[in-house]
Structure formats: structure tokens, C-alpha cells
Amino acid sequence: MRILQIVPSISLVYGGPSQMVVGLSEALAKAGVEVTILTTDSNGDTGQTPLDVPLNVPIAQDGYEICYFRCSPFRRYKFSLDLLKWLSRHHQDYDLAHIHALFSPVSSAAARVARSHHLPYILRPLGTLDPADLQKKRLLKTLYAAFLERPNLAGAAAIHFTSDQEAKVSERFGVVTRDLVLPLGVKLPKPAATDIRAKFGIPALRPMLLFMSRIDPKKGLDLLIPALETLIAEDQEFQFVLAGGNPQNPDYETKIRDRIRHSPLNAHTTIVGFITGGDKADLLNAADLFVLPSHYENFGIAVAEAMSVGTPVVVSDQVHIWKGIQQAEAGWINACNVSSLTDALRLALSDPHEQQRRGTNAHRYAHENFSWDAIAHQLIREYEHIAKPTLTPPEGQKEP
Known part of the structure; x- marks a missing residue:
């Protein structure tokens, strides 16, 4: 054929x-x-x-x-x-x-x-x-x-x-x-096997919360940034890693970077830009949580990639594979509003053991469904x- x-x-x-x-x-x-x-x-x-x-x-x-x-x-x-x-x-x-x-x-x-x-x-x-x-x-x-x-x-x-x-x-x-x-x-590149936190200056002792996708209005950064600001005000420890770009809409990417730069979130954020190859695989492996609160997403390939390496995910109920994630207990699901996302992130960050359990479930689900x-x-x-x-x-x- x-x-x-x-x-x-x-x-x-x-x-x-x-x-x-x-x-x-x-x-x-x-x-x-x-x-x-x-x-x-x-x-x-x-x-x-x-x-x-x-x-x-x-x-x-x-x-x-x-x-x-x-x-x-x-x-x-x-x-x-x-x-x-x-x-x-x-x-x-x-x-x-x-x-x-x-x-x-x-x-x-x-x-x-x-x-x-x-x-x-x-x-x-x-x-x-x-x-x-x-x-x-x-x-x-x-x-x-x-x-x-x-x-x-x-x-x-x-x-x-x-x-x-x-x-x-x-x-x-x-x-x-x-x-x-x-x-x-899902097919990820081979890891570069480097100390990815040291390479990008990501603090070693802070939980890493990774967003890796196109910097686009539909991806829910308008919800994620205020949610993270609320957690900072509550003295929640984390490091937000923003990975991605948008050559088709550079003005929006600049707007997001400026928004973070003038926010309390700036001291808790590492912006790494567009990532590929071994660095991409290393970041996904190193992350404690992967977050994608999209307003609409027909699949969410980056979510599947994160799950494939055992990283639990926090996604909105507009990422269309959310039901499988919920049933497999492979992450946390939020509605498309700041309050719901804040609650989901607070819960996910509060229990490292639960992160590990859901990460194991994520790996299993990805292996069975995204081969x-x-x-x-x-x-x-x-x-x-x-x-x-x-x-x-x-x-x-x-x-x-």
C-alpha cells in the first residue's frame, strides 16, 4: 500500500x-x-x-x-x-x-x-x-x-x-x-543527559512547573500568570519555566514576557524560549508538573509528551484528552478560569507523593494510548x- x-x-x-x-x-x-x-x-x-x-x-x-x-x-x-x-x-x-x-x-x-x-x-x-x-x-x-x-x-x-x-x-x-x-x-528526542536546571539557571530546590507550548492566546497564559501570582502571594514555592515561542505572533510573545517582567512572578520565572532536541526531553523529565490551561486544544501533543516521561499534568477541561487523564488519575483538571486553575495548582504543588503517583499513572496511560x-x-x-x-x-x- x-x-x-x-x-x-x-x-x-x-x-x-x-x-x-x-x-x-x-x-x-x-x-x-x-x-x-x-x-x-x-x-x-x-x-x-x-x-x-x-x-x-x-x-x-x-x-x-x-x-x-x-x-x-x-x-x-x-x-x-x-x-x-x-x-x-x-x-x-x-x-x-x-x-x-x-x-x-x-x-x-x-x-x-x-x-x-x-x-x-x-x-x-x-x-x-x-x-x-x-x-x-x-x-x-x-x-x-x-x-x-x-x-x-x-x-x-x-x-x-x-x-x-x-x-x-x-x-x-x-x-x-x-x-x-x-x-x-509520542516520540521524544533522546535526552541530552545534562543538568538542565544548571544549564538554564533554574533553582535546584524549587519545584519546577513547566509550560512548553506555542506562546499563543489560546494556550491559557492569561489564566496561568494571575494564578501563579496568587500562589506567590500565599508564599508557595515553585519555579515557573516558560518554554516556547511564536514566530507567527511575536507581538503576543513580547506582551507575555513584559507581563511577567513587571510582575512578582518575575523572580520565580525562567524563560528559555523555543526548545527542541535533547534539551526539550530533559526539561520534560526534570519538571515536577506540566501545565497547559488552554481555552481549546483538539489534542495537546505537549501534554502527551510530558505524560510519556512520567510527569503529571495540570490541564484545562478544554484540552480534549482531559477525560482520559482524569480517569487515569494522571494529573489535575481545571475549568477555564483563574480560580479553578489556582485551586488545581495549589493542590498539585501541595503533595510531592501524589505528584509521583500521578506521574506513574501518566507514564502508564501514555504508553498504552500514545504509542x-x-x-x-x-x-x-x-x-x-x-x-x-x-x-x-x-x-x-x-x-x-
């Missing part, structure tokens, strides 16, 4: 939702599927240097192939005419396309090309069908959906959601879809069902 994975970019700057395509492709290849990723050389918005990669040729990597294509001059839209031309020429060589991201021009156009050539495709929305997300640039998205995404949804063989809650709340624009609910997997190998085998069964041609016997003959 030959499968295309189509995604606007797999650059690290776009975070986990894009990077997961790499982990998925490796697991599929390991299971015997021939996989080709089609993507662009986008590496951030206008002014950012594109990825330094060969273009328009397949590159072998970990058992699969990646084809990068030149991004248009308007880099923030991650559009590539060359990618679409390639898809139009080579569609017949593949059994199915798995297309990642809606409301992204290259993904929307790729779905249309696939449909015009009768290539079955699966769409993964990445949370873009959440009503809260649709409120951003609402008029533009309404028009975009009417002309592009509604026909794409209607023509898709399945819609890949990463949690039951994401599927439940997602808008379909009046289209009836076949939903496929499968979580994302790429297990997810790949489930997805292969779906691929085979979708890609298998329907055989109709000649008139007058019975099926065997």
Missing part, C-alpha cells in the same frame, strides 16, 4: 501538530507501508529563512520519503503550486492521501486535486473546526468554508479527529462525515478499508 501524507510544513517552528506527521510516517513505514510526505520548505512567516532542503526530489528518511517544494512568496500561507502540480502528475501511483490541516491553502487545494483525480483522501482538521477557532477571522473563514472546505469535507473518505471531544464539538458546515477518531503518538506503533496499525486497517476498490460482479453473475 502506498500512502501520501500531505502537510503544509514539518518545520519545528510550527510545533507538534505538524511534526506528528514525521512520527506517523516512520511508524507506518516500520509496519510495511510505503509513505511519501509532501510538504513545503516553509520555516516561519515572511522574513524567515526557508528550510535548507533539496526541492522537488524525494529524500529517504527512516524508511519513508519526503518531498519538499518551494513555498510561494507569501510564506505565511505555506502555499506551493509545485506541490499541487506534482500531486496531479503522480496521484495514480498512490492508494490514498492523508491531508493534514484545513483552512490552509495548500491542503485545501490538495484535497481538491485528489478529488478531481478520484484519489481517496482523509482530512485531519488540527482543531480548525472547533467553534472557538472558527470565531477568529469569522467572515473570511465562512467564505473559505463555503467555497473550499465544505466540498472537501463532503468528498473526504473520513475525517481524522484526535479525540472524541474534538469530533463532538467540530463544525461540519452541514455535511455528514465519516469520523475516524485516533489519538496522536505510534499501535496507532499506525489501527490506521493501516482504516487505510485498507478506504483504499480497497469496490468490486461489482458483471450483471447476471453472483458474488462468490
Whole structure:
């Protein structure tokens, strides 16, 4: 079976939702599927240097192939005419396309090309069908959906959601879809095996509370900062580590940094910026608590990564895997308000033994539910069902 994975970019700057395509492709290849990723050389918005990669040729990597294509001059839209031309020429060589991201021009156009050539495709929305997300640039998205995404949804063989809650709340624009609910997997880089606290000047004796995600309004920092300020006023000991960036919205990142700088929280905060590789793994391992109080999150790959190394989590009930975390007693759940988050953090920080117990539960839950190998085998069964041609016997003959 030959499968295309189509995604606007797999650059690290776009975070986990894009990077997961790499982990998925490796697991599929390991299971015997021939996989080709089609993507662009986008590496951030206008002014950012594109990825330094060969273009328009397949590159072998970990058992699969990646084809990068030149991004248009308007880099923030991650559009590539060359990618679409390639898809139009080579569609017949593949059994199915798995297309990642809606409301992204290259993904929307790729779905249309696939449909015009009768290539079955699966769409993964990445949370873009959440009503809260649709409120951003609402008029533009309404028009975009009417002309592009509604026909794409209607023509898709399945819609890949990463949690039951994401599927439940997602808008379909009046289209009836076949939903496929499968979580994302976790594959962390090897630890650098350094003293990560010493490297970043994180006090050794303070409990480490880690936020590691894109610095974006939806991530709940507007709740987290005042909650932590309340705990400081109560003389609660901790060190807040803020890891992440946002090249697409640098003004908001600056606003958050300034907010902390002029707050009592400043003396209890270490800002490390965008982290990857071994340092990322070391920070996740060293943290006593991982916190992500998002206003909406279709999955929360960083949460799954933290759980995979046995770090208990504090997440909002708008992180769509929260029910599994609650049932597994792998962390603490809060409502999307400052008071509830403050209570959850106070409780979590008050008992190191309970942190350890819930961290052990988190590790077990992640191993059982976020294994790429297990997810790949489930997805292969779906691929085979979708890609298998329907055989109709000649008139007058019975099926065997």
C-alpha cells in the first residue's frame, strides 16, 4: 500500500501538530507501508529563512520519503503550486492521501486535486473546526468554508479527529462525515543527559512547573500568570519555566514576557524560549508538573509528551484528552478560569507523593494510548478499508 501524507510544513517552528506527521510516517513505514510526505520548505512567516532542503526530489528518511517544494512568496500561507502540480502528475501511483490541516491553502487545494483525480483522501482538521477557532477571522473563514472546505469535507473518505471531544464539538458546515477518531503518538528526542536546571539557571530546590507550548492566546497564559501570582502571594514555592515561542505572533510573545517582567512572578520565572532536541526531553523529565490551561486544544501533543516521561499534568477541561487523564488519575483538571486553575495548582504543588503517583499513572496511560506503533496499525486497517476498490460482479453473475 502506498500512502501520501500531505502537510503544509514539518518545520519545528510550527510545533507538534505538524511534526506528528514525521512520527506517523516512520511508524507506518516500520509496519510495511510505503509513505511519501509532501510538504513545503516553509520555516516561519515572511522574513524567515526557508528550510535548507533539496526541492522537488524525494529524500529517504527512516524508511519513508519526503518531498519538499518551494513555498510561494507569501510564506505565511505555506502555499506551493509545485506541490499541487506534482500531486496531479503522480496521484495514480498512490492508494490514498492523508491531508493534514484545513483552512490552509495548500491542503485545501490538495484535497481538491485528489478529488478531481478520484484519489481517496482523509482530512485531519488540527482543531480548525472547533467553534472557538472558527470565531477568529469569522467572515473570511465562512467564505473559505463555503467555497473550499465544505466540498472537501463532503468528498473526504473520513475525517481524522484526535479525540472524541474534538469530533463532538467540530463544525461540519452541514455535511455528514465519516469520523475516524485516533489519538496522536509520542516520540521524544533522546535526552541530552545534562543538568538542565544548571544549564538554564533554574533553582535546584524549587519545584519546577513547566509550560512548553506555542506562546499563543489560546494556550491559557492569561489564566496561568494571575494564578501563579496568587500562589506567590500565599508564599508557595515553585519555579515557573516558560518554554516556547511564536514566530507567527511575536507581538503576543513580547506582551507575555513584559507581563511577567513587571510582575512578582518575575523572580520565580525562567524563560528559555523555543526548545527542541535533547534539551526539550530533559526539561520534560526534570519538571515536577506540566501545565497547559488552554481555552481549546483538539489534542495537546505537549501534554502527551510530558505524560510519556512520567510527569503529571495540570490541564484545562478544554484540552480534549482531559477525560482520559482524569480517569487515569494522571494529573489535575481545571475549568477555564483563574480560580479553578489556582485551586488545581495549589493542590498539585501541595503533595510531592501524589505528584509521583500521578506521574506513574501518566507514564502508564501514555504508553498504552500514545504509542505510534499501535496507532499506525489501527490506521493501516482504516487505510485498507478506504483504499480497497469496490468490486461489482458483471450483471447476471453472483458474488462468490
